[in-house]
Amino acid sequence: MTEKLYDLRQVLEDLKDIPGQLHETDVEIDPHAEISGAYRYIGAGGTVMRPTQEGPAVTFNNIKGFPGVRVNIGTMASRKRVAHILGHDYKTLGHLLNEAVKNPIEPVKVSREEAPAQEVVHLATDEGFDIRKLIAAPTNTEYDAGPYITTGLVLGSTPDKSMSDVTIHRMVLEDADTIGIYIMPGGRHLGAFLAEHQKLNQPMPVTINIGLDPAILIGATFEPPATPLGYNELWIAGALRNQAVQVVDSVAIDEVGIARSEFIIEGEILPSETIREDINTNTGHAMPEFPGYNGPANQALSVIKVKAVTHRKDNPIMQTTIGPSEEHVSMAGIPTEASILNLVDKAIPGKVPNVYCPPAGGGKFMAILQIRKENPADEGIQRQAALLAFSAFKELKTVILVDEDVDIFDMNDVMWTINTRFQAHKDIMVLEGMRNHPLDPSETPEYSPEYIRVKGMSSKLVLDGTVPFDMKDKFKRAQFKEVPDWEKYLK
Incomplete structure (x- = not known):
């Protein structure tokens, strides 16, 4: 049996077997602004101007002015689609x-x-x-x-x-x-x-x-x-x-x-x-x-x-x-997660089970760290993890710390943490005068001359939404009965 050689064509062929993940069209489209303009509605997601959504990748087969050339967009514009592509x-x-x-x-x-x-x-x-x-x-x-x-x-x-x-x-x-x-x-x-x-x-x-x-x-x-x-x-x-x-x-x-x-x-x-x-x-x-x-x-x-x-x-x-699309989040965010995990695993092994860089930060500016506190001596380890995250990736601007019972891939769950396990007067850390990314338009001396001396400097933020270890018993989520066969009620 011949070994499958991976390239873009093989990936697109594989995506055809997954309903709703790839769309092809022979309708002519102009590469001048129309491809991005159309895909914004179909599946760009990320921080693209609303309305947008997560949708299929698209291959345009009829490009105005370019006979015989196709354009593919959005193959990575879904984390779940990337997972299918990588088999994980x-x-x-x-x-x-x-x-x-x-x-x-x-x-x-x-x-x-x-x-x-x-x-x-x-x-x-x-x-x-x-x-x-x-x-x-x-x-x-x-x-x-x-x-x-x-x-x-x-x-x-x-x-x-x-x-x-x-x-x-x-x-x-x-x-x-x-x-x-x-x-x-x-x-x-x-x-x-x-x-x-x-x-x-x-x-x-x-x-x-x-x-x-x-x-x-x-x-x-x-x-x-x-x-x-x-x-x-x-x-x-x-x-x-x-x-x-x-x-x-x-x-x-x-x-x-x-x-x-x-x-x-x-x-x-x-x-x-x-x-x-x-x-x-x-x-x-x-x-x-x-x-x-x-x-x-x-x-x-x-x-x-x-x-x-x-x-x-x-x-x-x-x-x-498209620059601000979910596709950029996949390309930039997943390696950022890996870089943070790499560093925290070496410095505080076992204390950060998972990391997510959500679309709100474009894959670069924001990370949500899941923290494991196992004994009283672990109190404070969460803020150490935040500092390590900034060391692992200098373009990171905001770190949100949450406990293990929080789904870091669900921003509603993350924001619930900030609303019920967080007090602004004690759970905010601000680190001033650090380097970040020059494409952030707020990082200019005009925006804040007293703190930003040159373009690309930033204050960095930590929101600590973890429960103090000695108060864990006061922050238990409401427990519901396990119903293993719940799907039968949808038939």
């Missing part, structure tokens, strides 16, 4: 990823003949080459800076090739062979690699891999300390699938791409050149990011000069997402 319980996905980090499987290189992503090759030297005609990159809103690649996995290495890594960035198509890429200051490993190339005044070869197995995209969003510099997150996807990710040598640059991608863009990040993000539209806006806002266009994006585009020959799939 949705409530313990953080634990699954934590184990994958500890048991990595390195990628394996295959030949170009074995790489579906290189079935069709377009070189930048070809007459009429234009990435804007090859890549059906949507604009999320009518006032975006341009068409964006939102789920393109960028793969790059140090100049000596001793380390490589993959990260997701927002990337805007600027002209026929130019892409602007936002690399957050002090952020991911790609930025550290680029700094090494800049010191040598050398361009940095990268591949942008589009149309991937969600296991790759979710694994790729880990950050230090869970995955330190030199840890390539493709190893995590290998562990999740118990199958090495296949990579292939590029056709025009000195780097590898992911062999089972739908598209691979090959290019070089220039060492000293930058570009204004909205140079073509002058809207002043970038695109909707995970906090739910259209941030200002960046004045100095790094520049990728494209050398080649390769793709599958049979109706390649452009994979995209």
Whole structure:
């Protein structure tokens, strides 16, 4: 029996067997604002402008201006759908990823003949080459800076090739062979690699891999300390699938791409050149990011000069997402949960059974920690856990602490805790003057000049909704009779 090779196509095929999880349509749609505009109603969820909902993933088979190209959106826009894709319980996905980090499987290189992503090759030297005609990159809103690649996995290495890594960035198509890429200051490993190339005044070869197995995209969003510099997150996807990710040598640059991608863009990040993000539209806006806002266009994006585009020959799939959707929560939140579990397991083992990063925080800003107090000496351990969570993930802004009898995946249950096991005068911790995420629009000196000296600083909040250990008997939930065969009354 032939081994199943995981890629986006295999995942979509598997989803067809689960009612209500995948919808395909042949109705023509315009990638300019319509794809996101329509999917907002169908299934975006997250912090997208209301009304929205959790719904199926959608593959649009008829893209205006792009014959033969399909667009898929929302494959990860449901935690339960991600659980189906990874074959795991949705409530313990953080634990699954934590184990994958500890048991990595390195990628394996295959030949170009074995790489579906290189079935069709377009070189930048070809007459009429234009990435804007090859890549059906949507604009999320009518006032975006341009068409964006939102789920393109960028793969790059140090100049000596001793380390490589993959990260997701927002990337805007600027002209026929130019892409602007936002690399957050002090952020991911790609930025550290680029700094090494800049010191040598050398361009940095990268591949942008589009149309991937969600296991790759979710694994790729880990950050230090869970995955330190030199840890390539493709190893995590290998562990999740118990199958090495296949990579292939590029056709025009000195780097590898992911062999089972739908598209691979090959290019070089220039060492000293930058570009204004909205140079073509002058809207002043970038695109909707995970906090739910259209941030200002960046004045100095790094520049990728494209050398080649390769793709599958049979109706390649452009994979995209909406920044503030539930899909971002899956990609960012589940690895954040794993990072927090990793650190608290080492420092206070057994005291944090589970962690959830809910949609309200976009997967980055908020975490709910379930706390286990087993004896009087555990009192206070919950606040230690909160501090560890902030250490595990610097972009975390709010931590809510609850007891084991609270369902952390039910915000009504969490808010019930805050209303019945919490007193504001004693159960709030505020940590001032810390670093967070520059995409939070409240983190500016104009918002709070006395506390925020530079953009990206924040006060962090802990809401301690755990019951003091010596008062547990006074906070027992009303107990109801167990009726094991309750479903018979619904027949």
